[in-house]
Amino acid sequence: MKLKNLLRNELTWVFVILLLMFLIMEFFLKPELTISSTNCDDSKNNNRIKQAKITDTTETGFSYSDSLPCWKVEILKDSLKQVSDERKRINEGGDVEYQFSFPNFIGTAIVYDKREEKEEFKLFCKNSNEKFQLEKKLKEATNKDTIKAIKNRIDYLTATMCANESVPYKERIKNKSYFISLNPYKFIDSINYPDYYINKRFLVNDNKYYIKYVIFDSVRNKTIYGRFAYKQIGVKYVAKGNNLLIPISLKSYNILNKLIGLAVFLTLFYIIYAFILLPLKCIIKISKGNPFALSNIRSLHLIAFFLMAYPFLVLLPKILIHFLFRKTIPYEFTFNYWECFYSNSTYLISSIIVLFVARAFKRGYDLQKEQELTI
């Protein structure tokens, strides 16, 4: 009998759901952070190894001679810095334009080279400046041939500027890649191998994505020797904003954009209904002098349900998407389920409070009913 009463209680269900979530996340969804030791020839000796040497044979570099003149050295330094900056920029994600996106969840993105856009803008400024100068000259010119030449040049400049202006650069350019963006994913860039932190890096080369990591392949004189190697992966990582981009076709991109648009609309409706309309309905009913009405209790229960469902609605699709792309996403990229759940825990606490209020209202309703039926 007591168990039956306990099962009837909504709070019991809240705790049961929370416990289930905890168990699922703790035992089934914990990211695998173990690194296999097959790369190392002598894994048994790991505990005794005190030194590690890693030779980088996959990256090439060059140095400039001391005999070069100072200005040439400066130019070289500058160009090297530019190249390294550009490489760094591309490796950190490059130019990404996010289209439709849910914050901290999913979205779509286009990647294209924005440098050309900047060049085009520079050209546009240059052309408009030239046009302005030519118009000035045209007013002063008297020679017919000169006037004709200036007019032709102005016409040409106007046509070029208009052609570029009518269609945005983003739509004109053909070399674009389409992605699903998942957020927030962390790149586990270091592994604790046995005593040393070895940095992993995400690299982009020739529109292909790699992870640079270390292979330990020999142990000599109690020293472990390793080298850098590349592993090609199917995802792009943007360090700024912790976005993981998975390449998709244009067709999928368009479909996904529509779906996300619909989902945004539904979420907005959900938020407006659950967090604005329902509380408003309750307040109106209370202000009319009828607080302990069945409809109020139902509304409060609904609000509590929506509040409780919200963190799960955020988390479950994430888990589902992670599961769907489990083969594409390398284990170095992971998102913390608990962190995501904790960030939405306010909703859960609020839902429990609203449930308590609903219970109080239910008691009030019962008392009122009893009072009304006392003759």
Add this chain to the structure above:
Amino acid sequence: MPIVVNLDVMLAKRKMSLTELSNRVGITLANMSILKSGKAKAIRFSTLEEICEILSCQPGDILEYMDDEAYKKLMG
């Protein structure tokens, strides 16, 4: 609740209508109907006193306890 209100029996015995009783007791007809149909959850001593006085009867003539089975049989 296996407490049966035999108000209709007493009213028939005294040849009095429910409206007249409600007017004399000072309770609305709706509330008196609730009492008569057995939907009421409780009855005040003051109301019981008034009813007994008007119908010239004892509280036991109006209220009767039944066991669960008999009550279910009666109520269908």
